[in-house]
Amino acid sequence: MNTAAAHSAALLCLCYTHINLSELHPNDFIGLITQYVRLQEGRKVLKGNCPFHNDTTSSFMVYPSKEIFKCFGCGREGGADEFTRAIQARN
Numbered sequence: 001m002n003t004a005a006a007h008s009a010a011l012l013c014l015c016y017t018h019i020n021l022s023e024l025h026p027n028d029f030i031g032l033i034t035q036y037v038r039l040q041e042g043r044k045v046l047k048g049n050c051p052f053h054n055d056t057t058s059s060f061m062v063y064p065s066k067e068i069f070k071c072f073g074c075g076r077e078g079g080a081d082e083f084t085r086a087i088q089a090r091n
């Protein structure tokens, strides 16, 4: 049973009418992250260099089952919405 996929499907049923789906890819949290971060597979987490600070030590963790990210370098964390907002604020 792919709980992450089931969770994504459930999220899609919520009202995301104000969000551009093709831009955000809310049904694929990992897909969203990997547009900006090159992720390495771990046991339960994926990790990579944080896009929000000058990171060379892979402080950026992504938890696919919870669809959240957390950076142990700069402390930024959240879900798809927080990630998108932070990316947009960066540019």
Ligand SMILES: [Zn+2]
Pocket (backbone or CB within 6 Å): 050, 051, 052, 053, 055, 059, 060, 071, 072, 073, 074, 075, 076
């Ligand atoms: Zn960071």
